[in-house]
Amino acid sequence: MKRWLLLTGGLLIWAGHFLGVYLISSAADVWSTTGASGPRLLGAAFSFACLAAAMGVAAVVWRRTKTSVAEAEAWEGRVGLTGALVAAISIIWQAAPLAF
Amino acid sequence: MTSETGFDVGKYDRFPTSEPRPEDELEQLEQAWCGPRTPGEWITATNNNIIGVYYVGAAMLFFVLAGVLALLMRTQLALPMTGFLAQETYNQIFTMHGTVMMFLFAVPAVEALGVLLLPQMLGARDLPFPRLGAYAFWAYLIGGLAFFCSLFFGLAPNGGWFMYPPLTGMTYSPGINADFWLLGIGFIEISAIAGAIEIIVGVLKTRAPGMTLDKLPVFAWAMLIFACMIIIAFPSIILATLLLELERALGWPFFDPLKGGDPMLWQHLFWFFGHPEVYIIFLPAAGAMATIIPAMSRTPLVGHAMVVMAMLATGFISFGVWAHHMFTTGMPQISINYFSAASMAVSLPAGVQVFAWIATIAAGRMRFTTPGLFAVGGLIIFVMGGLTGVMVAMVPFDWQAHDSYFIVAHLHYVLIGGMVFPMFAAIYYWLPMSSARPLSERWGKWIFWLMFVGHNVAFMPMHLTGLMGMPRRVYTYLPGRGWDLPNFISTIGAFMFGLAVLLWVIDMIRNFRPFGATVAGDIHGGPGLEWLPSGYYSVRSIPVVKSLYPLWEQKALAQDVVSGRYFLPGAAGGERQTLVTSPLNAEPQYVLRIPRPSAWHVFGAIFTAGFFLILTVQAYAAAVVSGVLAIYCIMRWCWFLDAPHQRKTTDIGAGVRMPNYVAGPSSHGWWAMMIVLIVGGMVGLLAGFSYIFLWSRRPDLWQAPPGLGSLLLQLGLLAGAGVCALAAPRVLRAARRWSASAATGLLVLAAIEAIAAMALDGRAWWMTGLRPDVSSQGASVYALLGWAGTFAAISGLMALYILLRRLFGHVTPERPSTVDLISLFLVFTAAQATGAVMLVRLFPGSGA
Numbered sequence: 001m002k003r004w005l006l007l008t009g010g011l012l013i014w015a016g017h018f019l020g021v022y023l024i025s026s027a028a029d030v031w032s033t034t035g036a037s038g039p040r041l042l043g044a045a046f047s048f049a050c051l052a053a054a055m056g057v058a059a060v061v062w063r064r065t066k067t068s069v070a071e072a073e074a075w076e077g078r079v080g081l082t083g084a085l086v087a088a089i090s091i092i093w094q095a096a097p098l099a100f
Numbered sequence: 101m102t103s104e105t106g107f108d109v110g111k112y113d114r115f116p117t118s119e120p121r122p123e124d125e126l127e128q129l130e131q132a133w134c135g136p137r138t139p140g141e142w143i144t145a146t147n148n149n150i151i152g153v154y155y156v157g158a159a160m161l162f163f164v165l166a167g168v169l170a171l172l173m174r175t176q177l178a179l180p181m182t183g184f185l186a187q188e189t190y191n192q193i194f195t196m197h198g199t200v201m202m203f204l205f206a207v208p209a210v211e212a213l214g215v216l217l218l219p220q221m222l223g224a225r226d227l228p229f230p231r232l233g234a235y236a237f238w239a240y241l242i243g244g245l246a247f248f249c250s251l252f253f254g255l256a257p258n259g260g261w262f263m264y265p266p267l268t269g270m271t272y273s274p275g276i277n278a279d280f281w282l283l284g285i286g287f288i289e290i291s292a293i294a295g296a297i298e299i300i301v302g303v304l305k306t307r308a309p310g311m312t313l314d315k316l317p318v319f320a321w322a323m324l325i326f327a328c329m330i331i332i333a334f335p336s337i338i339l340a341t342l343l344l345e346l347e348r349a350l351g352w353p354f355f356d357p358l359k360g361g362d363p364m365l366w367q368h369l370f371w372f373f374g375h376p377e378v379y380i381i382f383l384p385a386a387g388a389m390a391t392i393i394p395a396m397s398r399t400p401l402v403g404h405a406m407v408v409m410a411m412l413a414t415g416f417i418s419f420g421v422w423a424h425h426m427f428t429t430g431m432p433q434i435s436i437n438y439f440s441a442a443s444m445a446v447s448l449p450a451g452v453q454v455f456a457w458i459a460t461i462a463a464g465r466m467r468f469t470t471p472g473l474f475a476v477g478g479l480i481i482f483v484m485g486g487l488t489g490v491m492v493a494m495v496p497f498d499w500q501a502h503d504s505y506f507i508v509a510h511l512h513y514v515l516i517g518g519m520v521f522p523m524f525a526a527i528y529y530w531l532p533m534s535s536a537r538p539l540s541e542r543w544g545k546w547i548f549w550l551m552f553v554g555h556n557v558a559f560m561p562m563h564l565t566g567l568m569g570m571p572r573r574v575y576t577y578l579p580g581r582g583w584d585l586p587n588f589i590s591t592i593g594a595f596m597f598g599l600a601v602l603l604w605v606i607d608m609i610r611n612f613r614p615f616g617a618t619v620a621g622d623i624h625g626g627p628g629l630e631w632l633p634s635g636y637y638s639v640r641s642i643p644v645v646k647s648l649y650p651l652w653e654q655k656a657l658a659q660d661v662v663s664g665r666y667f668l669p670g671a672a673g674g675e676r677q678t679l680v681t682s683p684l685n686a687e688p689q690y691v692l693r694i695p696r697p698s699a700w701h702v703f704g705a706i707f708t709a710g711f712f713l714i715l716t717v718q719a720y721a722a723a724v725v726s727g728v729l730a731i732y733c734i735m736r737w738c739w740f741l742d743a744p745h746q747r748k749t750t751d752i753g754a755g756v757r758m759p760n761y762v763a764g765p766s767s768h769g770w771w772a773m774m775i776v777l778i779v780g781g782m783v784g785l786l787a788g789f790s791y792i793f794l795w796s797r798r799p800d801l802w803q804a805p806p807g808l809g810s811l812l813l814q815l816g817l818l819a820g821a822g823v824c825a826l827a828a829p830r831v832l833r834a835a836r837r838w839s840a841s842a843a844t845g846l847l848v849l850a851a852i853e854a855i856a857a858m859a860l861d862g863r864a865w866w867m868t869g870l871r872p873d874v875s876s877q878g879a880s881v882y883a884l885l886g887w888a889g890t891f892a893a894i895s896g897l898m899a900l901y902i903l904l905r906r907l908f909g910h911v912t913p914e915r916p917s918t919v920d921l922i923s924l925f926l927v928f929t930a931a932q933a934t935g936a937v938m939l940v941r942l943f944p945g946s947g948a
Binding site: 003004007008011012014015018019021022025026028029030035040070071072073075076078079082083086087089090093094096097098100 | 405416435
């Protein structure tokens with residue numbers, strides 16, 4: 001399970017981030033307005049947390065990749081690392097609407 | 101490498117073996133895996149080589165049928181104000197064209213390709229659940245043909261392939277046309293899920309030893325992601341069709357705003373399935389491209405790890421873009437912006453794949469034979485569709501282009517470039533694996549160019565007609581709007597495309613010779629295991645894989661495999677067997693006995709299809725009879741599972757012995773049950789979303805739930821059900837004289853508790869005066885409880901089944917799989933019911 005999580009962890013966080021910001025804005029639409037500063041701040045905080053988590057996954061995978069000698073695990077590390085970095089970029093991109 | 105299972109991978113060095121093989125070994129293997137001998141055996145066959153060919157054939161039949169519908173539409177639209185088709189007929193035809201292409205061609209075609217290719221590609225003898233695969237095929241074929249035939253009786257659905265309410269509600273679609281779609285498609289999706297279970301467990305658990313994730317063929321990676329996406333996405337359409345059918349048949353107002361419903365709920369549920377569907381179709385095709393391009397270029401895929409990452413990323417992000425189909429529905433602006441950003445981000449993984457294919461072509465020496473042409477042609481068309489995709493991801497542009505012919509052009513570029521061309525490339529590439537003769541190369545080039553030019557002539561002008569304001573789905577148009585010429589050109593292109601398909605059909609009739617003693621073989625110099633010499637038993641012996649491209653880099657592999665110098669070279673005890681391996685490192689775990697063909701799965705498919713189809717025409721008594729017969733057939737089919745073994749272990753080669761039976765998380769059955777439960781859980785989760793969504797629309801209509809006193813009783817019963825179900829496998833494994841009876845009793849008790857809890861909760865709501873047809877609260881509460889109750893009812897059937905097995909002496913501590921799996925199901929049932937009961941009682945917790 002740990003190897004699967006390292007392989008797909010960054011991408012899972014990306015998907016979680018997307019669903020999270022969407023749910024926050026939908027909840028804001030019911031309880032106040034989507035333009036209110038509270039939900040926007042919450043969305044930004046959630047995005048920072050997701051970004052930090054994606055970078056954390058990238059760091060863990062990077063450390064494991066450097067020490068791993070097995071070809072298969074090194075390959076999984078490369079996939080997991082690029083996935084986590086792509087996730088980090090995408091989280092920043094998808095949080096951009098919060099600024100407008 | 102760290103061992104995943106404790107298996108000593110140093111034993112791989114014993115292979116290929118050098119001692120002589122027994123003389124009659126191959127004969128025994130052929131005997132065990134012999135093909136059908138009578139006409140009836142061709143129907144009851146379960147071997148992937150046979151079912152796979154049937155499956156691909158059926159999918160292509162639906163492609164041709166839906167293509168004919170497209171030509172009828174294009175004939176109608178060739179000139180303004182033509183009367184070739186009546187308005188209602190046109191509505192039925194465009195609905196059936198989209199529905200058949202998406203549900204009966206695209207998804208089944210790639211699933212079929214997986215069934216046909218994966219065992220050979222992975223070095224397995226067959227997929228782990230061959231009867232389930234055959235059941236899925238027959239259910240799909242029977243259901244699909246009956247669904248298509250509705251067109252001939254004027255009963256075909258007419259609300260467009262995404263069937264938006266209120267158009268498809270009883271007010272505007274009063275006949276049974278919409279019901280054909282709702283029940284037919286819901287049923288066909290169940291068949292797709294059955295196929296997905298087969299593929300996931302097959303890829304994770306039946307790989308050749310040594311085939312670690314980095315050596316897993318890209319096509320198998322794509323199929324794995326594809327099948328996982330089906331498991332997550334398809335429950336949404338199952339729920340959506342169920343809710344709309346409940347509204348139509350019983351008046352439960354999920355989508356009726358007058359009673360607190362909201363048509364937007366349908367759009368959310370439909371597109372949560374519908375957009376991933378596009379990637380569900382695209383990913384296997386991309387996997388085929390990433391296999392065919394390196395083979396035709398004679399060089400490894402550039403950026404292999406990046407391509408796999410891109411496929412995984414596509415799978416994940418595809419679930420975050422569903423609402424880009426809903427930009428014009430008035431969602432909150434910031435939500436629209438999120439979906440717009442995510443839709444643009446999809447181009448990142450798609451771009452990685454496209455650049456990897458281009459780099460591979462550049463790095464190698466591409467052979468532009470027919471598969472190569474189709475691969476490159478598909479790439480060009482897909483990139484063009486992707487570019488217009490980025491355009492419509494921009495909200496202001498989408499507002500202009502929405503529901504116009506620009507969208508028709510965009511989606512056809514994406515789907516034809518991303519799936520149809522790769523499918524033809526795959527057929528031309530892999531057909532020599534199943535046919536004594538390859539298809540004609542000369543005809544193939546004609547077919548490609550006709551199709552490529554025809555596609556662009558047909559769909560390129562549609563961008564213009566769309567931008568000039570022509571809406572999609574109109575059956576005719578007035579002259580003088582500038583639409584006449586581009587429509588006429590589109591029709592010419594469509595007929596060119598049709599001619600290409602006709603030539604392909606003729607060439608298939610001329611050259612396709614399946615099920616013979618010989619096959620054309622590896623005429624393209626492909627590097628995968630699927631090109632090893634094979635028979636109905638797949639490979640003669642299951643090799644140790646040391647490379648992503650084994651046939652290119654393990655030079656003597658084919659010879660050693662054919663000589664039986666690897667794993668499982670024979671058929672011990674005359675049984676059909678394959679090797680089950682671990683999901684990450686593919687280390688051998690046990691020998692799986694593959695069941696032989698029987699008729700029960702075919703009858704099961706016939707009666708299941710019968711149940712849904714008869715329900716559509718509202719012959720309820722006959723539908724119930726068909727449903728009961730389906731349950732009986734499926735129980736008879738399951739009865740032969742978990743049967744005793746004569747030997748505890750099998751020598752799989754070089755003195756390595758593996759057990760013949762394993763229960764728990766290592767077993768293939770456990771994995772399949774977990775996937776089934778994920779499907780059920782997804783439906784439950786989405787039903788919970790629907791409940792909260794409907795509350796958020798009209799909270800003023802909601803009334804207070806029953807008192808908390810009865811809730812505690814229900815929760816107590818459900819907790820009891822969970823505890824009993826959890827205890828049953830442990831009690832069985834205690835291996836005492838009474839263990840089997842006690843475990844059976846615990847499971848029966850658990851089922852009774854679950855059923856009682858759901859019945860009591862339903863009654864408590866009923867006593868409050870809430871009725872399902874009065875408000876969206878009533879509809880969603882009873883739907884959620886009904887879903888959990890259905891699981892409780894199935895638990896009751898399982899309790900009956902385990903009781904019968906106990907009476908016949910089939911429950912023993914040596915074979916705990918059946919008890920394990922029923923226990924898992926019951927624990928899930930109790931947990932899901934607890935979640936459902938608590939949600940409807942505690943949220944929002946009070947009335948308006």
